[in-house]
Amino acid sequence: MSKRHPNPRLAKIHRNYTVEEVAGVFGVHRNTVREWVKRELPTSDGRRPMLILGHDLVAFLRARRAKNKRTCQPGEIYCVRCRAPRAPAGDMADYQAVTATLGNLIAICSTCEAMMYRRVSLARLGEVRGQLDITLPQALPHIDESAQPSVNSDLE
């Protein structure tokens, strides 16, 4: 776990923390903790030093973590520009083969219109596609087609 995603379990619910202590527990800078306070982390009002209830700290970090979840659901691709999983525009994506078993899903972000890429194995394409309309390149070998003799071989 990186410092950008502090583990809520490190805080003890029944303790009060100063900003310095919170910084120490999570290995982050004091300014980071002050930033949390600005963004809705409650503190004891008007007291010096300012105290943060462990209970509030845990709740804040849990909520923050849930919001930061980066996991793509089926039908979503991570957009680097939005920094979040997004549904492709028009629910359309192209599959571009990298190897026989591995490729990239390429789509346009429905929110910011940036190109999005998701590495996916051909075997897992069904799992990640969700509601997406995926265009496979013509050149991709298809089981049904390759099982049939081509017109050329019939003529030979």
Ligand SMILES: [Zn+2]
């Ligand atoms: Zn985007």
